[in-house]
Amino acid sequence: MFEIPSMTEQGPVTILFIMAIPKSDLDVFKGMKNGEEFTCKMSDAVQRFFPHVYKRMDMEKFKLCDENGYPAITSVIRKPYLMVHDKLVVGCGDSVFLNDPITGQGCNLSSFCAEQLYETLIEWKHSKWDGEMGESYWKRTKQYVKEITEWTNAMTGPLPEHVVQLLMQGAQDQDKANEIAQWFADPTTAFEAFFSRMNV
Structure with missing residues (x-):
């Protein structure tokens, strides 16, 4: 908590x-x-x-300040497009890629996917916007989404020993601490730190 x-x-x-x-x-x-x-x-x-x-809570005052302020979110990753009555529908961000908020990647993921959707639409501007175009958009985003999701999921469980060691090093070494902080700005570096080094 x-x-x-x-x-x-x-x-x-x-x-x-x-x-x-x-x-x-x-x-x-x-x-x-x-x-x-x-x-x-x-x-x-x-x-x-x-x-x-x-023990610190005042139960006489404990309540919601907004009666609608109690969302419960379950992470889910969906394919970001579908065809509805021969019309292509595409999505970005949390509407299709809802990650656990522990790594704070909602904005990174949304902005990346919006950029990739823009690039896809430009590439397909003279073509029919159909399932094939949707699949092109999905291929552009899939690897990034996979890496963020796998890192985020790993952060919700017991950390791998080599990651624990990295965090301990960061407490003593500013360069290492900067490297760890960079995970949140560029989550592909977090994925590499968690998984690529495990396979070495």
């Missing part, structure tokens, strides 16, 4: 951001019908799994 201080229209709040492995004991937020139900589930989850945080 991350505690994220934030400012809203109602004033300062703390966002409780929980990441749960699907179907684990902490995966309790599916099917919420209203803010009150969510508040009860969140209170129970924090009390059970994060008692040190629960």
